[in-house]
Amino acid sequence: MERLPYLKLVAASLAFGTVISVLMLQYDWMGDAASTAAGPIDTLMDVTIVISSFVFSIVCVALGYALIKWRVKPGDEGDGLPIHGNTKLEIVWTLIPTIIVLFAAGYSWVVMNDIEQRDPDAMTVNVYSQQFAWTFGYPESGNKWSEGVLHVPVNRQIDFKMNAQDVIHSFWVPEWRIKKDNVPGITTDALITPDRTGTFQLICTELCGAGHTTMRALVVVQTEEEFEKWTRSLEAKVPEDLLLTADQAIELQRQLDEAEAGSSTGPGQNAEQS
Amino acid sequence: MAVALKQPGWYRAALGTLLGAAFGFLLVVALRAITGLDVFQTEQTGYPHVVVPLITAPFGFLIGFGAFDYWFRWAAGRPTVADDHKDHGATKWQDYFKFNTDHKVIGIQYVVVTLIFFMIGGMLALLIRAELAQPGTQIVDANFYNGLFSTHAVVMIFLFIIPMFAGLANYVLPLMIGAPDMAFPRLNALSFWMLPIAGIIFLSSFAAPGGSFDAGWTGYAPLSTGAPLGQSFFNIGVQFAGASSIATALNFLVTIITMRAPGMNLWRMPLLVWANLATSLLVVGATPFIAGAQFMVLFDRILGMNFFQFLEGGDVLAYQHIFWFYSHPAVYIMILPGFGIVSEIISTHARKPVFGYRLMALALIGIVVLSYSVWAHHMFVSGMFDWLRVPIMITTLLIAVPTGIKIFSWLGTLFYGKIHTYSTAMLFCLGFIVTFTVGGISGVMLGMVPLDIHMSDTYFIVAHIHFVLFGGSVLTIFAGIYHWFPKMTGRMYDEKLGRVHFWGTIVGTWGTFIPQHWIGLDGMPRRVADYANIYGDWNLVISVFAFILGAIQLVFFYNMIVSWRFGPKAGDNPWRANTIEWQVSSPPPIFNFEQIPRVVGGPYEFGTPGARHAIMGDEDEPEMPEPKPSTVGVPS
Numbered sequence: 001m002e003r004l005p006y007l008k009l010v011a012a013s014l015a016f017g018t019v020i021s022v023l024m025l026q027y028d029w030m031g032d033a034a035s036t037a038a039g040p041i042d043t044l045m046d047v048t049i050v051i052s053s054f055v056f057s058i059v060c061v062a063l064g065y066a067l068i069k070w071r072v073k074p075g076d077e078g079d080g081l082p083i084h085g086n087t088k089l090e091i092v093w094t095l096i097p098t099i100i101v102l103f104a105a106g107y108s109w110v111v112m113n114d115i116e117q118r119d120p121d122a123m124t125v126n127v128y129s130q131q132f133a134w135t136f137g138y139p140e141s142g143n144k145w146s147e148g149v150l151h152v153p154v155n156r157q158i159d160f161k162m163n164a165q166d167v168i169h170s171f172w173v174p175e176w177r178i179k180k181d182n183v184p185g186i187t188t189d190a191l192i193t194p195d196r197t198g199t200f201q202l203i204c205t206e207l208c209g210a211g212h213t214t215m216r217a218l219v220v221v222q223t224e225e226e227f228e229k230w231t232r233s234l235e236a237k238v239p240e241d242l243l244l245t246a247d248q249a250i251e252l253q254r255q256l257d258e259a260e261a262g263s264s265t266g267p268g269q270n271a272e273q274s
Numbered sequence: 275m276a277v278a279l280k281q282p283g284w285y286r287a288a289l290g291t292l293l294g295a296a297f298g299f300l301l302v303v304a305l306r307a308i309t310g311l312d313v314f315q316t317e318q319t320g321y322p323h324v325v326v327p328l329i330t331a332p333f334g335f336l337i338g339f340g341a342f343d344y345w346f347r348w349a350a351g352r353p354t355v356a357d358d359h360k361d362h363g364a365t366k367w368q369d370y371f372k373f374n375t376d377h378k379v380i381g382i383q384y385v386v387v388t389l390i391f392f393m394i395g396g397m398l399a400l401l402i403r404a405e406l407a408q409p410g411t412q413i414v415d416a417n418f419y420n421g422l423f424s425t426h427a428v429v430m431i432f433l434f435i436i437p438m439f440a441g442l443a444n445y446v447l448p449l450m451i452g453a454p455d456m457a458f459p460r461l462n463a464l465s466f467w468m469l470p471i472a473g474i475i476f477l478s479s480f481a482a483p484g485g486s487f488d489a490g491w492t493g494y495a496p497l498s499t500g501a502p503l504g505q506s507f508f509n510i511g512v513q514f515a516g517a518s519s520i521a522t523a524l525n526f527l528v529t530i531i532t533m534r535a536p537g538m539n540l541w542r543m544p545l546l547v548w549a550n551l552a553t554s555l556l557v558v559g560a561t562p563f564i565a566g567a568q569f570m571v572l573f574d575r576i577l578g579m580n581f582f583q584f585l586e587g588g589d590v591l592a593y594q595h596i597f598w599f600y601s602h603p604a605v606y607i608m609i610l611p612g613f614g615i616v617s618e619i620i621s622t623h624a625r626k627p628v629f630g631y632r633l634m635a636l637a638l639i640g641i642v643v644l645s646y647s648v649w650a651h652h653m654f655v656s657g658m659f660d661w662l663r664v665p666i667m668i669t670t671l672l673i674a675v676p677t678g679i680k681i682f683s684w685l686g687t688l689f690y691g692k693i694h695t696y697s698t699a700m701l702f703c704l705g706f707i708v709t710f711t712v713g714g715i716s717g718v719m720l721g722m723v724p725l726d727i728h729m730s731d732t733y734f735i736v737a738h739i740h741f742v743l744f745g746g747s748v749l750t751i752f753a754g755i756y757h758w759f760p761k762m763t764g765r766m767y768d769e770k771l772g773r774v775h776f777w778g779t780i781v782g783t784w785g786t787f788i789p790q791h792w793i794g795l796d797g798m799p800r801r802v803a804d805y806a807n808i809y810g811d812w813n814l815v816i817s818v819f820a821f822i823l824g825a826i827q828l829v830f831f832y833n834m835i836v837s838w839r840f841g842p843k844a845g846d847n848p849w850r851a852n853t854i855e856w857q858v859s860s861p862p863p864i865f866n867f868e869q870i871p872r873v874v875g876g877p878y879e880f881g882t883p884g885a886r887h888a889i890m891g892d893e894d895e896p897e898m899p900e901p902k903p904s905t906v907g908v909p910s
Contacts, residue, residue, distance in 0.1 A: 001690065002690075004689075029795040029796070030728060030796070031795070031796045031797055037724075041727075044724055044725060045719075045725060048718075048719055048722065048725065052715040052718070055715065056711055056715060059685065059707065059708065059711045060708065062685045062688075062689075063688070063704065063707060063708065066688035066689050066691070067688070067693060067695075070624075070688065070689065070690065070691050070692060070693050071695060072625075072693055072694050077850075078625070079625040079626070079692060079880040079881035080624055080625045080626035080690055080881050081691075081881055082626070082879070082880065082881035082882045083626065083627065083629065084627050084629070084630075084631065085629055085686075086629075086630075086686075089686070090630045090633050090679070090683075093678065094679055097675045097678040097679075098672070098675050101674050101675065102668070102671070102672075104671055104718065105664075105668045105671050105722070108667060108722040108725070109667070111724040112663070112724050115724060166496070166500075167494075167496050168494055168496070168590065170655065170731060172731070172799070174796070174797035178727055178728075179655045179727050179730060179731070180655050180657065181655055181656045181657050183590050183656070183657045184584040184590055185584030185585075185588075185589070185590050186591070186657060188657035203797070203799050204799075205730070205800070206494070207420070207489065207490050207494070207497065207801045209497060210415075210416045210417040210420065210488075211416065212416070212420070212801065213416055213803045213804045214416075214804070244585065245585075
């Protein structure tokens with residue numbers, strides 16, 4: 001049996017994998033970034049792309065080499081070598097992928113914990129979604145509310161508390177990289193720290209009916225001062241009919257009490273309350 | 275006419291359908307009238323006078339068609355009639371339109387019917403791509419669009435991929451294990467006839483008030499519990515498709531476990547048999563969950579129960595847990611039989627034993643076990659318990675390991691082989707390896723929680739699912755059809771047209787589904803009828819390739835139909851394969867074997883002179899050379 005040209009095969013896999021990785025990393029796949037979560041997530045994506053490129057390259061090189069080397073000559077009716085397997089090799093290609101995926105899982109876990117780190121100074125914003133509109137309540141600004149447009153201050157963690165009024169909707173701002181379903185009956189939450197001012201689009205990503213395609217909202221990220229000025233310009237309080245369940249009303253009351261207590265003791269005390 | 279109505283057949287089936295429908299309708303009307311309710315309840319989710327006949331009419335059809343004649347007779351304790359096998363086998367084309375109990379006839383019935391549904395599902399897909407070719411709304415409105423992608427998915431999953439694999443295995447598997455038929459031929463026929471019923475129910479939902487079911491193939495509550503009448507068609511159609519699947523899986527399990535030819539121990543079973551064993555274990559364990567989930571939705575809709583009505587104390591997330599507990603294993607139901615097909619074809623055309631045969635079989639079982647523990651990776655952003663995410667992420671990524679073993683072992687099979695690429699079946703297998711690897715990689719990315727949070731419900735998912743279902747399952751289906759076409763029809767298909775079909779399909783698949791990864795990552799959500807202008811160019815490219823992909827399938831259909839009628843005679847064993855189905859005539863005789871074969875060795879003993887898998891006749895057992903243990907790349 002002929003010995004395989006290991007070195008050449010490894011070199012070819014490395015070379016091809018490098019070419020794919022370099023090409024793939026030239027482009028910013030996830031688009032613009034505008035939250036603190038985007039950095040770690042995009043890095044994780046890049047690492048995954050590089051590992052995947054080499055895996056893909058190994059498969060292609062092995063397949064290509066086999067086809068060039070052992071494609072049968074016309075008229076050859078013979079059989080290949082009766083090789084039934086190779087235990088060592090099989091252990092290797094079980095263990096190495098296991099190590100790779102466990103690394104990927106561990107790294108993902110670290111990133112997940114990183115982006116879900118709760119900041120004691122986080123500001124609560126309530127999200128109410130319904131077919132086919134978004135409404136936002138700002139409990140720390142006297143429970144004022146806005147419809148179809150979300151304003152948040154930059155560089156401060158926002159704790160979005162999401163409630164759906166009818167069917168499941170999903171809250172996604174691609175530049176923030178974070179997505180969370182709004183589920184009727186329960187309150188879900190997402191922690192996001194926008195780190196760039198500007199306007200973005202909030203997209204509903206869970207099929208919610210005929211108007212799903214157009215269920216969007218405008219997101220405005222602005223400085224703290226601009227944000228406060230904007231909230232002062234809002235008038236009414238969140239309408240009661242957006243609060244569907246008793247739990248929701250209790251939760252809102254808790255948020256309002258907390259905001260009240262926070263403003264009387266000053267912002268420095270917030271850490272102890274959370 | 276009166277005689278025709280007494281005999282099982284189409285006349286009696288038509289009568290049975292009418293009687294069944296009338297029974298269901300009158301039952302509802304009478305009960306509602308007696309209890310003082312409005313006789314016709316036509317609120318959005320109601321229509322019991324439509325829903326109940328939708329259940330009873332198919333039973334009327336099946337009874338009229340003769341599916342239960344033997345069982346009724348037996349259950350009633352009447353004298354046994356010796357079976358004269360008149361409903362077994364096919365000598366003329368009409369025999370394919372009967373309640374036929376021959377596994378080979380049923381196999382062909384399955385393949386042909388599922389290919390028809392493949393065409394229908396494909397046309398729905400092309401309508402979707404036509405609408406999405408340009409931003410804005412041109413062809414269909416948003417409501418109809420939601421119905422389009424929902425029915426596209428349901429038809430492709432429940433009426434094409436899953437039953438197509440059941441059909442191919444139906445034909446091949448009993449032959450492969452040296453059995454004269456499946457263990458339960460009547461149940462087998464019943465399984466088949468439930469399929470067109472499911473298909474007709476799904477497609478007729480387009481005629482329902484409010485349009486076809488449009489909550490996606492996932493049918494998430496509470497969107498589905500409040501949807502118009504069409505959703506009930508989905509709930510009921512799934513019951514028939516699911517019952518068909520479960521009955522077939524039970525049939526395969528019993529057949530594989532009890533009807534293997536003497537000498538065929540587990541380690542001599544061809545990998546296709548292993549793959550169907552694994553798939554059937556998944557089907558019988560998981561499919562009842564989707565049946566249950568859809569019953570619960572149906573009950574919420576028409577009986578006012580509160581499984582998923584959140585204002586009445588129902589649990590919205592429970593639907594997703596139950597649904598995915600089936601529907602994640604379902605993706606393995608849709609790929610494991612394909613793995614089996616690829617193993618058969620690669621070994622045969624590389625003229626080499628499957629590399630690491632035992633690990634290949636164990637990897638299948640490993641996938642079965644793991645696949646029951648990964649369902650919640652569809653729910654990372656759903657608002658379920660946070661703690662469930664990490665364990666599910668780990669099991670999800672680990673499932674890449676047995677899948678990787680399969681890919682590497684196929685490559686290992688090619689090394690030191692004599693690779694023939696003249697067969698279209700082999701080309702599809704090689705194309706599958708590369709394409710499926712991409713689908714596997716994007717699957718690993720989706721399994722990683724932080725990436726999934728961004729990618730979930732975008733076009734990246736659409737790209738991934740099509741890379742594994744089209745680039746995975748469908749390519750293996752084509753491989754399987756080409757490979758066993760000579761066995762099923764006795765004739766050879768045209769390899770030149772096969773090549774055109776192969777290259778067109780590969781180009782179409784990559785051209786259609788690769789750019790979907792890009793626009794998804796960049797922010798285009800899935801299940802939308804319209805999108806931002808910046809995605810317009812890529813969507814046009816995708817639509818053009820989708821139409822190429824659709825058009826090239828016409829070559830396949832032409833090749834199959836014309837070759838079936840006019841192709842050159844294929845001979846018994848055109849691929850020089852070892853497994854038992856190739857040792858009988860093409861097509862095989864009515865009960866497959868004059869004499870049950872005796873299995874004397876492994877299924878893939880290429881390259882060992884004198885090695886045999888099975889002995890067909892009275893012949894004495896040959897002296898078997900012991901296969902020498904060999905190693906790769908180590909010079910001895």
